[in-house]
Every structure is written in structure tokens, then in C-alpha cells.
Amino acid sequence: MRNRFADVFYELGQVDPRLCLVVADISPAGSIAKFRTEFPDRFVNTGVAEQVMIGMCAGLSQRGLRPFAYTIATFTLYRPFEFVRDDLCYQNLPVTIVGIGGGVTYSTLGGTHHAQEDIAIATAVPNLSVIAPCDPSEVEAATRWCAEQTRGPVYLRLGKAGEPELTADAPEPWQFGKLRPITRGTDVCILTYGPIAKLAADIAERFRELGQSVSLISAHTLKPLDEDGIVAALKSHQRVVVIEETAPTGSLGHRVKQLAWDSQATCSIDTFCLEDEFIHHYGNHQQLLAAHGLEQGLIADRLGLG
């Protein structure tokens, strides 16, 4: 995801002189290094200083440029939170803040580097759109949209590296603010977003092995949430499953249950997310997710797919 973002940003930056990248002491991955070399004035490293990263983005935007802030998700959103809120969201500026490694991607770096509550925090702020693409192709589509949009600030939540392509055969293109079916079915609907979509795809396959018809849906835009699309999914499937890599409070799962109540849906709903806990467990990303209960076998057991 990180590399696809870099490739697309570099490509867009070659033709749009308004695009700037403001980073806070993060090594430029992939094509970002080329962007830095070719457009040194439009690459700003504020050093270990995230508040000014956000503040500068506001000022650049207010004077006609299209800045992206870019660093690890905790340092994009948490550390400079009041600057994101006041400078970008209250002023409603079209600035994209890119959070690398949303959720617990940076598994071995420990809790200080886990953005496990980022969806709740970001979606709570007025004006802030929240996008979490499920694969590199969605990263590309979302990045292109962010570079052009004028509606306001965006939190673009990315994984890190190595995420597989899941949407190559998706029947519809990526569209901001709309659920995107990856596959269409009639029995079970699985809603997911972000890198954990791969796990959701594996669960979808388990359902199919049992003869179930499955809709696998990328809910890439967490805000504004496609509420009509979710209600339609609740009405058209007997079973809805939400699989996401974020803390329970403020999660998509909670929103789906709320919408189910409001729309008097009759389907069953199973939700899977991170625990509301700092888990002191080291290992790779998958191993830390498993410690939170987000592992294929554990989910399959809870869904009765054994």
C-alpha cells in the first residue's frame, strides 16, 4: 500500500505543481524518494515535529497548494490531534493526512506505535473524511481522489507493505463514500476495510466451501459512511459479518449494529475487531492480530464454520 501510494503521488506530483508532501522524519519509501529528488522544494521534512507538520499543511493549503502530511498513523493523528482538529477540520481545508500502519501493523514496535483507536478518533471529528483502502488498487484510486477533491480534510489510513490485490475482479470501480462489492452474493455479507480484508476474503472462502453465497464488501470510506448501502446489505442478506482492525468503540461493527436497530433489520450480525486492550504481545502483524482474536481459525470457530 505504501509503495502504491508513493508511485501514484509521484505520478500526480509530476503534473500538478500544487502537490506537496510534508513528512515528520519518516524515510521516504519507494517513489517518494524520487519525488523528493526531483521536487525538493515540495518535499518538506519537519523532523520529529508533528504539530508543525499539520500546521504547515494548513497554511500551504490556505495559500493555494495541495499538501499531504505523511507519517506513521499514530504520529499523523494522535500526536498532533488538536492541530488536525482545529487547523484542518475546523477550517475545513482539503488536506490529506496519510497514516501509515493503521491498526496494529507495526506489531513489534509496541503499543506506542499502534493506531488501534484511529477509526474512532478520526470519524468523531466533523468534516474529516476517513478512508481505509483494502488493497493497493484501492490505495491508488483513493490517492487520486484525495489529490483532486475539494470537500475538506481526509484521513487516509494505509497499511504498510505486501498487501495482496483483492479487487482486480470487483464489479464496480472505487467510489468515495460508497460501499464497494468485491464479490456479490445472497446469503452472507462480509463488511471489511484495510489490510485485514485479506483475512475477510479467506473467511468468505470458508463460507463458500459450505455452499453459502457471499458478498464481500470493501467499506473503504468510514466517513461519510454509506449508510444506505449498509442498510441495503442488512436487508438483503440473512447474515452480516464485520471484520476490521480497530478498537470496538467507534468501530464499523458498532455502526452496523446501530443501523440494524434503526432499520429494524432481521439478519444476524457478527462483529470482529481488536480487543479494547493494550496487548503486550510481540510477533509479526498476523501474530498480534491473532492475540486480539483476529485469526482465520478463531473467527471461523466463532462463526460455526468449523
Place this chain on the structure above:
Amino acid sequence: MNQATAPALDADRVRRNDLDAAAARQRCLRYRRRILDISQQVGALHVAPAFSCTEIVDLIYHDLMRWQDAGQSPESPDVFLMSKGHGCMVQYVILEEMGVLSREDIDLYCKPGGRLGAHPDFGVPGIAASTGSLGHGMGIATGMALAERLQKRDGKVYLVLSDGECQEGSTWEAAMMAANLKLDNLIAFVDMNDFSGLERMSEAHPSFHPLAEKFAAFGWETAQVPGHSADAIFAAVGDRKGGAPFVAVCETVKGKGVSYMEHVPIWHYRAPSPEEYRQALDELVEISE
């Protein structure tokens, strides 16, 4: 929306003696009296913090900044950013006099149906950024100043800070970046009235001083000037050498011009009673520098 265009001053011509200091003094008396008028309509305002930066803000609007479309659009040649948002009353009354804000705007200050609050909001004509939470202006101004360079424009960013907000770490994050980027189109003024909301800075936080030296250590060009002297501030801006961002640390008096307000912390927030109001008007017929 009112559109207003100030005389297109070339800031580079700023030199000693180009300033009509007597006219500036009369304006600043007028602005203070107007703020006191408003204080009799609504209690939610910061009188003393506006009185300490009146001369600085007046100078920016009348003699330094080139602006159009109320100084707000990216096309305006220069920008003024009131980082100490709680001083915005002086900005409002200047914008009223310039026709950018209307009498009705002022009448509806902090009232339902109005658009002016106790802190300035981006989107209101003449307001370049939503401030009020302290420590935000320096970062935004740094981005604005860089944007001018990237777009090959000669715009300048004028920034007014409180001394209290120079306690915010974010101010120094941005001050360091502005100097790293050698943004000599960033011209800042610290309204050093020596009071934060609670108490006297030099007593409660003696290590805060000296301030100009701290900016200098961060790579800024600095000057320290009497902050109620338009002549002195104007001259300091005109004398800057360039090559680095510039800050004038302005020695000011919180509540300047009204004897019972000067150096008295309660006037950070409080509005005068009718009797106090009349006394203040009696005093505001002349003002020392």
C-alpha cells in the same frame, strides 16, 4: 460580503519616516473606545489583550500589509494572521472601519445570528485563520510563507503572537522550521505584555525570558521594541536584513490606555461596568508610547 481593497503598499518601501504616527495614534485611541463600546453590549470579550496589541495590528493593516478581498483569499498579496486569537476585538474594529465588516457584524458580536465570536473564525471576511487555541499561528504562518515561495510570489505573512503562546512547544517547532527554511517573508510580532491569563509571566515563569534571544538562537532575525510606538515597530520592520524570518518582540502593557486595567490580570476576561466604562473613555483621549 463586503469587498475592500487597501492601498497597495509595497512593503519593501517600508522605511523610517514613511509613517504618519499622529494619525496612527488617533486611530488606536478610536479603536480602543470602540472596543469599550462593544464591551457594554456583551460581556464575553478580551479587552486588555486587545489593548496591548492595538498599535501592532493597526500598523500591519495600515502601513505594512498589501491586501485584497479582505486579505483572505490565496490571491491577496500578503496575509495577516492573528495567532493570539483572543486579541481579535482590535482586528474586528479595524475591519469595521475599513468596511470589511459591517456595523451589524459588530452589533451581533457573540450574539445569535452574528458571525463574530470571541475568537476569530476562518471564513469571516478578513480572518486568515481560526485561532484562539494558542500555539497554532506559527505553524500555519510557516506553511503560508512557504507557499508564497513555492508559487514564486513575493507575499509576506504578518503574524501576531502573544507572549503566553510562546510557552507552547508547537510555537517553537514551527519557529525552528521557519528558520530552517529561511522564510524571510514571515514577519512576526510578539505582544509581550508580560501577562498570561493567570499571572505575570516574568514572575511565574522567569526562565521564559529573555525571549528575543531564544528566537535568535533558533535562527531568527530579531528586534526588541517599545510595542506602543508605531514609529519604533515600523522602523524595526524596515531595518530587517532578510535571509531569515523576523520577529519584533514588542514590549507592551496589557490593558494599555486605561489606568485600572493596566497590568491587572482580571481584565484579561472582564468587561467594564458602566461607571468603569465612562472612566475609561475619559482616559482615552491621549496615549503614551
